[in-house]
Amino acid sequence: MEAKIANGLLVSPRIDSEKIARRIGTGGSVQFSRRFREQDRLQVLVSAQLQPKTRNSNRHKTVSLEVSCSYKNFPASLLESGGFQAPFDEARILKNKSQEIRPYLSGRCIYLVGMMGSGKTTVGKVLSQVLGYSFFDSDTLVEQDVEGTSVAEIFKLYGEGFFRDKETEVLRKLSLMHQLVVSTGGGAVVRPINWKYMQKGISVWLDVPLEDLARRIAAVGTGSRPLLHQDSGDAYTKQTLTRLSTLMEERSDAYANANARVSLEDIAAKLGHRDVSNLTPTAIAIEALEQIEGFLKEENGDFGL
Ligand SMILES: Nc1ncnc2c1ncn2[C@@H]1O[C@H](COP(=O)(O)OP(=O)(O)O)[C@@H](O)[C@H]1O
Ligand SMILES: O=C(O)C1=C[C@@H](OP(=O)(O)O)[C@@H](O)[C@H](O)C1
Secondary structure (H helix, E strand, O other): OHHHHHHHHOOOOOOOHHHHHHHHOOOEEEEEEEEEOOOOOEEEEEEEEEEOOEOOEOOOEEEEEEEEEEEOOEEHHHHHHOOOOOHHHHHHHHHHHHHHHHHHHOOOOEEEEOOOOOOHHHHHHHHHHHHOOEEEEHHHHHHHHOOOOOHHHHHHHHOHHHHHHHHHHHHHHHOOOOOEEEEOOOOHHHOHHHHHHHOOOEEEEEEOOHHHHHHHHHHHOOOOOOOOOOOOOOOHHHHHHHHHHHHHHHHHHHHOOOOEEEEHHHHHHHHOOOOOOOOOHHHHHHHHHHHHHHHHHHHHOOOOO
16 A cells, blocks of 8 residues: 555655755754655655754754655555544644645635535634634624524525525625635525625535435434424434435536535545545545645646645
8 A cells, every 4th residue: 555655665765964954054944845756646744853053063963853654645644544543644734735825825715615514614614724714604694694593593584585695695795805714505506696706716615425414414403404404203314315415406516616626535535435424624624725726726827836
């Protein structure tokens, strides 16, 4: 397995100490990242911390050296374990990736779209934090605009049309702002006018298998999601799944309008997981940034990463 190959490289990493010394100048730390062939998927990261030159010596002394390996941006340790047991590594990969692409976003907002329960709020908060952006949930803004009335109550009291108008108005206002990560409502994609607003930023579709959506939603109950709500019973998850399937059929073309798609099935396949249930929000956020990077490269030509 590639992770084993990567770990093997740890035994004899070739490090050009003179080059490190030149790059580091009077002391501090330096990080080298080297990609190996095989479609640039295998990466070795070398971090060195050096003492500054002393008066009696013009040689730097290494005080710490760290070598880590990753496959397709997932660390070897994580691949070997077969699960996400290395949150520190994940967090570091996420941070590096966000720092890499942040300048190319030029402050544009990120809009997360996808079905109810796809993780737009959960992953959105992770992304906003690492990018230093503000986070907004369009459902919450609609609720605030209707004097704190919940989405479920808005549907009951005023109907879906009223909710959709409020949602469009919220997206219009957000489109005037910068440096936001926005979790949109699952149905926001059906109105073309909403795309006009979201196109000011970068849209990302969180594509999660329906069975997993049904499981997640059934776990917390459908009370807050009026388009799925039903009384609990034996067929609870099954009915949720049926309703989700119908909605997905109606909406899949609209979701596909997004600038980038994050497929949880693809992430699971990359990591050798049998299903998507063990993917952490951080791992999904990493993939989101990679897909955004792909979109930016297509948009502007490869920017040398
Ligand atoms: N990666 C994940 N793995 C498992 N459960 C998740 C994951 N991301 C979110 N969830 C759970 O799924 C439910 C819906 O997530 P949420 O972020 O509110 O979705 P959305 O905003 O798209 O409706 C929540 O209970 C949340 O804890
Ligand atoms: O899919 C939909 O039409 C809806 C999704 C909900 O948002 P989440 O996707 O955040 O659950 C909320 O906007 C409303 O219940 C309608």
